[in-house]
Amino acid sequence: MKINIQRLMQNIERYAQIGKTGEIGVERITLSDEDKQARDLLKSQMTAAGLEIYVDEIGNMIGLRRGRQDVPPVAMGSHLDTVYQGGRYDGALGVLAGLEAIQTLNDEGIETEKPIALINFTNEEGVNYAPDMMGSHAFAQLGDLGKILASQSYDDPTKSVDSELQRIGYKGDLKCGDFPLDSFIELHIEQGPVLELEGTDIGAVEMVQGIYWTRYTIQGQANHAGTTPLQYRKDAGYAASEIIKFAGDYVRNSPTQILSTVGTISFEPNAINIVPDKATFTLDLRSVNLETLKDGQEAIDNFANDIIQNSGLSLERDEMVRFSPVQFDDGVVSLIADKAGELGLSVKRMPSGAGHDAQMMASVCPTAMVFVPSVNGISHNVNEFTKEEDLENGANVLLNACFELANR
Amino acid sequence: MKINIQRLMQNIERYAQIGKTGEIGVERITLSDEDKQARDLLKSQMTAAGLEIYVDEIGNMIGLRRGRQDVPPVAMGSHLDTVYQGGRYDGALGVLAGLEAIQTLNDEGIETEKPIALINFTNEEGVNYAPDMMGSHAFAQLGDLGKILASQSYDDPTKSVDSELQRIGYKGDLKCGDFPLDSFIELHIEQGPVLELEGTDIGAVEMVQGIYWTRYTIQGQANHAGTTPLQYRKDAGYAASEIIKFAGDYVRNSPTQILSTVGTISFEPNAINIVPDKATFTLDLRSVNLETLKDGQEAIDNFANDIIQNSGLSLERDEMVRFSPVQFDDGVVSLIADKAGELGLSVKRMPSGAGHDAQMMASVCPTAMVFVPSVNGISHNVNEFTKEEDLENGANVLLNACFELANR
Numbered sequence: 001m002k003i004n005i006q007r008l009m010q011n012i013e014r015y016a017q018i019g020k021t022g023e024i025g026v027e028r029i030t031l032s033d034e035d036k037q038a039r040d041l042l043k044s045q046m047t048a049a050g051l052e053i054y055v056d057e058i059g060n061m062i063g064l065r066r067g068r069q070d071v072p073p074v075a076m077g078s079h080l081d082t083v084y085q086g087g088r089y090d091g092a093l094g095v096l097a098g099l100e101a102i103q104t105l106n107d108e109g110i111e112t113e114k115p116i117a118l119i120n121f122t123n124e125e126g127v128n129y130a131p132d133m134m135g136s137h138a139f140a141q142l143g144d145l146g147k148i149l150a151s152q153s154y155d156d157p158t159k160s161v162d163s164e165l166q167r168i169g170y171k172g173d174l175k176c177g178d179f180p181l182d183s184f185i186e187l188h189i190e191q192g193p194v195l196e197l198e199g200t201d202i203g204a205v206e207m208v209q210g211i212y213w214t215r216y217t218i219q220g221q222a223n224h225a226g227t228t229p230l231q232y233r234k235d236a237g238y239a240a241s242e243i244i245k246f247a248g249d250y251v252r253n254s255p256t257q258i259l260s261t262v263g264t265i266s267f268e269p270n271a272i273n274i275v276p277d278k279a280t281f282t283l284d285l286r287s288v289n290l291e292t293l294k295d296g297q298e299a300i301d302n303f304a305n306d307i308i309q310n311s312g313l314s315l316e317r318d319e320m321v322r323f324s325p326v327q328f329d330d331g332v333v334s335l336i337a338d339k340a341g342e343l344g345l346s347v348k349r350m351p352s353g354a355g356h357d358a359q360m361m362a363s364v365c366p367t368a369m370v371f372v373p374s375v376n377g378i379s380h381n382v383n384e385f386t387k388e389e390d391l392e393n394g395a396n397v398l399l400n401a402c403f404e405l406a407n408r
Numbered sequence: 409m410k411i412n413i414q415r416l417m418q419n420i421e422r423y424a425q426i427g428k429t430g431e432i433g434v435e436r437i438t439l440s441d442e443d444k445q446a447r448d449l450l451k452s453q454m455t456a457a458g459l460e461i462y463v464d465e466i467g468n469m470i471g472l473r474r475g476r477q478d479v480p481p482v483a484m485g486s487h488l489d490t491v492y493q494g495g496r497y498d499g500a501l502g503v504l505a506g507l508e509a510i511q512t513l514n515d516e517g518i519e520t521e522k523p524i525a526l527i528n529f530t531n532e533e534g535v536n537y538a539p540d541m542m543g544s545h546a547f548a549q550l551g552d553l554g555k556i557l558a559s560q561s562y563d564d565p566t567k568s569v570d571s572e573l574q575r576i577g578y579k580g581d582l583k584c585g586d587f588p589l590d591s592f593i594e595l596h597i598e599q600g601p602v603l604e605l606e607g608t609d610i611g612a613v614e615m616v617q618g619i620y621w622t623r624y625t626i627q628g629q630a631n632h633a634g635t636t637p638l639q640y641r642k643d644a645g646y647a648a649s650e651i652i653k654f655a656g657d658y659v660r661n662s663p664t665q666i667l668s669t670v671g672t673i674s675f676e677p678n679a680i681n682i683v684p685d686k687a688t689f690t691l692d693l694r695s696v697n698l699e700t701l702k703d704g705q706e707a708i709d710n711f712a713n714d715i716i717q718n719s720g721l722s723l724e725r726d727e728m729v730r731f732s733p734v735q736f737d738d739g740v741v742s743l744i745a746d747k748a749g750e751l752g753l754s755v756k757r758m759p760s761g762a763g764h765d766a767q768m769m770a771s772v773c774p775t776a777m778v779f780v781p782s783v784n785g786i787s788h789n790v791n792e793f794t795k796e797e798d799l800e801n802g803a804n805v806l807l808n809a810c811f812e813l814a815n816r
Contacts, residue, residue, distance in 0.1 A: 192635025209634060213680055225669035225692040226617060226761030227600025228785055230660060237670050241652035248646040252638060261633035262645050264678045272621055272671045272690045272728075274788070282680045284633040320680075353634030354681075377636055380682070 001104065003399050005392040008100040012391070015041065015080070015096065016088035025382025026088045030081035030123035030134075031059075031161065036168035038080045042095065042120055049102050051118065054179065055172025057145065058138035059122040059165045062179060065102055067115040067406060072180040072365075074112075074405040076101060076398060077119030078188060078357060079135070083127050087384025089391075093372075094187045095120050097395035101402055112406035114182055121357045122161075122170075128153050129161050136360035141177040181365040183332060183405050186358040187398045188369060189386050193377030194350065201345035201393050203371030204337040206328055208352045208359040209259075209286040210293045213321035216243065216304065219314045222269060222277035233275050234312050237267050240279035243304045247283055250299055258287040258296045259353070282320070288351045290324050325351075326359040329366035332405070336370055339400040345393050370397050409512065411807050413800040416508040420799070423449065423488070423504060424496035433790025434496045438489035438531035438542075439467075439569065444576035446488045450503065450528055457510050459526065462587065463580025465553065466546035467530040467573045470587060473510055475523040475814060480588040480773075482520075482813040484509065484806060485527030486596060486765060487543070491535050495792025501780075501799065502595045503528050509807035520814035522590055529765045530569075530578075536561050537569050544768035549585040589773040591740060591813050594766040595806045596777055597794050601785030602758065609753035609801050611779030612745040614736055616760045616767040617667075617694040618701045621729035624651065624712065627722045630677060630685035641683050642720050645675050648687035654711045655691055658704060666695040666704045667761070690728070696759045698732050734767040737774035740813075744778055747808040753801050778805050 018038045019028035028034040039061060046053055051063030064073060078094025098118045105112070121139065126132025129151045137143050149162040165171035190196075195203055220236035244262045251260040261284040268278035283300065287293040301317065308315040333349065340347040352359075352369060361367045372394035375385040426446045427436035436442040447469060454461055459471030472481060486502025506526040513520070529547070534540025537559045545551050561567040573579035598604075603611055628644035652670045659668040669692040676686035691708065695701040709725065716723040741757065748755040760767075760777060769775045780802035783793040 190635060191632050192637075193631075193640050194635075194637065197640065211634065222789075223601075223785060224599050224762060224787060225667065225671060226619065226694050226763075227598060227602075227787075228667075228761070229600075229602065230667065232601050232605065232785070235656070235669070237673065238652065238656040241649045241656065241670070244646065244649035245653045248643070248649065259633065259636075259638065261643070261681065261683055262649070263633060263675065263680050263682050263684060265645065265673055265675050267671065267673050270672045273669065273692050274671050275669055276671060284681050286634050353636070354632060355634070377631060377640070379632060379635075381630075 001108065001399060001403060003100045003104045003392065003395045005388065007103065008097060008391065008395055009388060011096050011100065012088060012092065015092050019082065021085060022382040024088060024385065026082050026086055027084055028080065028082045029084065029128050030125065031164035031168060035081055039120065039170055042080065045099060046118065049099065049106060051102070054174045055170055056139065056174035056176050056179070057172060058135050058148065058176055059170040059172065060135040060139055061120040063118040065116045067112045069113055071114050072182045073115035073117040074402055075117040075119055075181045075184045076402055077121065078186050079121045079124035081123055081125050083125050083380045085382050086380055087382065089189045089384055089386050090191065090379050091124055093189060093391065097187045097398050100395055101399035104399055112403065114406040116402060116406050117181065124357055128155055133355055133357055133360055136357035138176045140360045140364045142360060142363065145176055183365050184358065184361040184367040185332065185336070185398060185401055186356060186369045187394050188356060188371060189374045189379060190371040191354050191374050191377070191379035195348065195371060195373035196375060196377065198348065200348045201390065202340040202347045202397055203350045204333050204340065204347055205352045205369035205371055206333050206349050207288055208326045208355060209288050210290055210325035211321055211323040211355060212285045212293060212297050214283045215318040215320055216281055216283065217316040218279045218308065220277050223275040225273040225275060228275060235275050236279035236313060237276035239307050239311055239313055240265065240281055242307050243300070244281060246303045247300050250296060254296065256289060256292040258285065258292050260285050286353060288325050323355065326362050328362055328368040332366050332368035335404060336368055336397060336401050339404070340397050343393070343396055343400070345397070370394050409516065409807060409811060411508045411512045411800065411803045413796065415511065416505060416799065416803055417796060419504050419508065420496060420500065423500050427490065429493060430790040432496060432793065434490050434494055435492055436488065436490045437492065437536050438533065439572035439576060443489055447528065447578055450488065453507060454526065457507065457514060459510070462582045463578055464547065464582035464584050464587070465580060466543050466556065466584055467578040467580065468543045468547055469528040471526040473524045475520045477521055479522050480590045481523035481525040482810055483525040483527055483589045483592045484810055485529065486594050487529045487532035489531055489533050491533050491788045493790050494788055495790065497597045497792055497794050498599065498787050499532055501597060505595045505803035505806050508803055509810055512807055520811065522814040524810060524814050525589065532765055536563055541763055541765055541768055544765035546584045548768045548772045550768060550771065553584055591773050592766065592769040592775040593740065593744070593806060593809055594764060594777045595802050596764060596779060597782045597787060598779040599762050599782050599785070599787035603756065603779060603781035604783060604785065606756065608756045609798065610748040610755045610805055611758045612741050612748065612755055613760050613777035613779055614741050614757050615696055616734045616763060617696050618698055618733035619729055619731040619763060620693040620701060620705050622691045623726040623728055624689055624691065625724040626687045626716065628685050631683040633681040633683060636683060643683050644687040644721060645684035647715050647719055647721055648673070648689055650715050651708070651712045652689060655708050658707055662704065664697060664700045666693065666700050668693050694761060696733050731763065734770050736770055736776040740774050740776035743809050743812060744776055744805060747812070748805050751801070751804055751808070753805070778802055
């Protein structure tokens with residue numbers, strides 16, 4: 001069975017017009033007017049495809065295609081929101097390919113044993129409201145719903161998730177957690193370079209790496225760069241460079257898989273001829289293995305503490321994010337790999353380096369993900385691009401895996 | 409002979425009201441209305457002290473006290489402009505203590521052999537117009553006067569040094585270079601912690617360190633922190649940390665005196681989960697020895713080049729400042745040390761870590777500086793402070809050294 005690639009490409013183009021930025025980019029921030037517009041379009045398309053529509057308390061949209069049996073459905077889905085200056089595939093692909101799969105079943109007049117559901121999760125990106133992966137987090141009942149609904153906009157603290165869900169008309173009645181699923185598959189662009197560089201068609205995603213985010217703030221003493229001998233300095237910037245280099249060296253020398261990135265930094269007072277009295281930077285540490293992740297974090301923190309103690313500085317650590325690695329269901333992963341093989345596609349079992357709604361859903365039901373290549377590994381960027389052939393391959397794997405799950 | 413400390417303290421307080429900020433701070437940016445107000449006050453005080461007033465083309469103010477002989481005068485001076493959110497002593501002390509020395513000679517009815525001059529140099533700080541040490545630079549005919557006069561305000565490019573000198577009425581007739589001097593002494597706060605920490609009263613400043621400022625811009629490639637394996641990264645931030653740490657380690661391990669400071673840094677796009685594609689930082693490198701300075705710069709640049717070449721990055725270097733070390737006149741330095749000793753003060757021969765007008769004047773005539781302690785080494789800050797006793801000691805050394813030079 002094959003999806004209709006012309007229809008899928010047209011639909012991707014149609015959604016890409018909502019919040020279009022640059023040549024092929026999209027900016028569709030969660031709970032914005034553009035988000036409402038995309039949701040309204042999806043609602044009309046779900047209705048046209050004969051789906052029953054449910055909206056839950058956090059605004060997750062669920063379209064249900066009945067099966068022969070009245071049992072929990074096999075679900076597909078992802079998210080329609082984007083980052084600032086984002087692309088047209090991150091999130092939208094998983095929703096629109098799911099819709100396309102359902103339309104294909106409709107075209108073929110196929111009734112499945114189990115029902116099939118299509119889900120658009122609220123606020124996966126988390127750029128204007130914390131936490132990210134909000135909708136799937138709430139769907140899986142992993143957090144305090146009251147707190148999540150009270151989360152304030154970074155842009156405008158007078159707005160909350162609750163107030164904006166009501167404003168755009170997507171504050172639903174369905175209780176979060178009251179929609180049991182048989183299984184869940186999310187199709188997504190890889191957002192990394194591995195599939196493209198290795199010439200592989202499909203990623204069968206086995207797991208999501210654990211992610212630790214930590215903000216380090218080093219306090220030293222501002223001094224004149226020309227008049228303060230080295231022994232009298234408390235140089236927060238030099239200490240920061242030692243820790244950043246250590247974190248980079250640590251992962252490069254690690255025998256087990258671990259990634260570190262220092263993506264943000266600032267010095268104060270940030271003057272050429274003043275020794276910095278404050279240095280702030282963030283560490284993004286990821287590994288597929290929880291022990292490796294914990295060991296890496298501990299080694300970097302121990303090194304930082306030694307540096308601080310030896311130089312009369314002080315250090316604050318803010319543990320911003322602590323996500324443990326999430327293992328997907330081996331049966332669903334194998335099914336994805338098998339279906340790719342049956343379609344004549346090359347496949348690689350791989351971890352996901354980025355966080356996804358599927359990692360929340362893994363606590364609800366057997367779950368896995370399908371990855372397709374990202375050109376140059378670029379995403380979260382207006383230049384994000386995936387070739388039509390790869391989009392088609394991914395959607396076909398999604399359709400066939402889902403079809404089999406729904407008939408088991 | 410001793411200056412009148414009550415009068416000096418009152419005068420320092422009077423000037424500190426012009427541009428007062430915070431409890432004891434001053435913000436009196438060159439060529440501003442506050443600068444004009446301070447200049448007008450100095451002009452009236454010079455006149456009251458019986459000085460002949462000259463203003464040169466760059467706005468340097470010179471007050472001349474005639475001596476028995478019609479020969480080039482012994483000069484004292486510094487500057488009345490400050491940095492943003494600066495202090496009351498940096499610059500003003502050297503001018504006002506010079507005035508106080510002349511008033512003391514007047515009180516005592518003393519006529520010197522040689523004339524004595526008091527100079528207020530234009531724009532030493534360089535915070536709104538480049539270059540810094542502008543007035544002394546022009547006085548010593550070290551630059552192109554036309555270019556200096558055309559220098560535009562950072563705040564408002566419609567303003568130039570020339571237009572603002574005319575606006576505040578200090579565009580003078582005297583040609584720069586047409587005022588030969590016998591010798592020059594500048595009294596200044598140390599702006600560093602050494603005298604205070606060592607419990608020394610007076611610094612006899614032998615030289616000014618050489619200063620090299622370089623801006624490094626590393627270009628890499630932005631990538632997702634979770635999805636990009638290490639071997640595919642071009643991490644500009646990690647490379648920056650390696651170079652910054654190397655520069656810090658280099659000076660700490662150097663057998664000869666050299667200081668490095670990385671005071672400013674920025675990453676782009678500066679996002680927690682994106683590998684930086686751009687890192688920019690500045691290096692402030694100083695040494696009393698030109699060879700040491702050159703060797704240090706070369707070692708850091710060589711290291712940076714190796715890092716860049718090994719990681720597929722690119723590097724731009726902007727040589728912002730290249731000041732070689734300046735040696736002061738040994739006779740004047742010794743005289744300062746002797747006079748401090750005669751006054752019962754402890755004295756340390758030392759280099760200046762910061763740049764000063766005196767380093768320009770060293771090319772005009774035998775020159776040296778007197779330093780007094782800075783509490784906690786703080787300057788260029790509203791909390792800049794020097795104790796009354798130290799101000800008095802410094803002014804007395806200035807007076808007695810100058811008196812001896814004028815009677816030789």
